[in-house]
Amino acid sequence: MRNHVLTTVVAALLAALCSEVAVANDYPSRPIRMLVTTGAGGAGDLVARAIAERFSQSMGQPVTVENNPSANGGVMAGQLAKATPDGYTLSVMVDSTLTSNPHLYKNLSYDPSKDFEPIGIISKLPLVLVANRELKADDVRGVIGLAKAAPGKLTYASTGIGTQLHIGMELLKLRAGIDLLHVPYRTTTSAMTDVMGGRIDMVMVGQSSAKAQAEVPQLKLLGIAALNRSALLPNVPPISEAGLDGYEVTSYFVLLAPAKMPREIVMRLSDELKKAASDPRFIAALEPQGMEIVASSPEEMRTTMEKTSEKWRDVIKATGTTVNQ
Numbered sequence: 001m002r003n004h005v006l007t008t009v010v011a012a013l014l015a016a017l018c019s020e021v022a023v024a025n026d027y028p029s030r031p032i033r034m035l036v037t038t039g040a041g042g043a044g045d046l047v048a049r050a051i052a053e054r055f056s057q058s059m060g061q062p063v064t065v066e067n068n069p070s071a072n073g074g075v076m077a078g079q080l081a082k083a084t085p086d087g088y089t090l091s092v093m094v095d096s097t098l099t100s101n102p103h104l105y106k107n108l109s110y111d112p113s114k115d116f117e118p119i120g121i122i123s124k125l126p127l128v129l130v131a132n133r134e135l136k137a138d139d140v141r142g143v144i145g146l147a148k149a150a151p152g153k154l155t156y157a158s159t160g161i162g163t164q165l166h167i168g169m170e171l172l173k174l175r176a177g178i179d180l181l182h183v184p185y186r187t188t189t190s191a192m193t194d195v196m197g198g199r200i201d202m203v204m205v206g207q208s209s210a211k212a213q214a215e216v217p218q219l220k221l222l223g224i225a226a227l228n229r230s231a232l233l234p235n236v237p238p239i240s241e242a243g244l245d246g247y248e249v250t251s252y253f254v255l256l257a258p259a260k261m262p263r264e265i266v267m268r269l270s271d272e273l274k275k276a277a278s279d280p281r282f283i284a285a286l287e288p289q290g291m292e293i294v295a296s297s298p299e300e301m302r303t304t305m306e307k308t309s310e311k312w313r314d315v316i317k318a319t320g321t322t323v324n325q
């Protein structure tokens with residue numbers, strides 16, 4: 001009797017395994033949806049469309065991109081968490097949706113540690129501090145001096161509470177021991193408009209946006225939130241040189257699937273991501289925008305996201321940052 005039960009269990013497991021392998025071998029056999037947690041036209045959208053184009057070409061199926069930045073990407077993340085884990089619904093997320101939201105929102109519609117299958121970090125982008133030309137500071141040391149002389153008077157914009165543009169500046173405040181007034185906006189464009197107009201003093205933006213604004217006469221670039229100078233902006237000093245050793249704010253753009261997706265499909269997508277990293281067209285789409293292509297393994301992505309989540313958890317707790325719900 002025991003042998004019969006054992007045989008039945010083994011047969012069932014083998015059948016399930018064979019079924020998964022068959023599905024993986026046939027994947028993809030229809031179009032794929034790519035849910036994007038940032039708005040159209042931004043850095044996250046650029047990454048998503050570049051990887052969607054590459055996947056479509058290499059896997060022979062259309063990959064459609066859908067954008068929704070609501071709730072710092074939380075709406076799209078919630079949709080992904082509820083999707084069937086068959087490889088036909090994927091997501092490109094900016095890491096704050098995974099690493100900041102859990103420490104800001106009380107009732108998330110997803111659990112970053114349980115609801116998703118990491119595929120890999122696609123790329124990363126350092127942020128740059130940009131200021132209105134009339135600000136009486138030419139670098140971050142100057143900003144710190146002005147802020148200490150008049151606490152709470154200097155203003156900075158962001159694209160919302162919990163975004164990298166926000167908590168990156170909160171980390172700056174914390175490390176420098178200064179007080180700045182936060183003014184949230186819906187989009188980077190509207191924030192930049194008010195910085196150029198002098199209604200807001202400064203804003204932290206992605207390196208690609210900063211590069212585009214470098215020649216705008218109303219603006220100046222004060223520092224890059226990376227440990228080293230960038231080849232794209234070689235004249236912009238690292239913010240860490242302003243007495244803030246180790247200061248770094250980087251947006252990671254990651255590829256995810258719903259939890260419990262067959263391992264064979266995870267690894268197929270991981271392999272496709274690695275192949276994209278050496279594709280000249282993919283490189284040409286991202287590197288000139290200041291993106292560093294990473295193409296990490298699923299395991300490397302999980303470790304990086306865990307460490308980043310701990311970093312922003314501590315900043316959010318120390319600064320008392322909250323989201324009104």
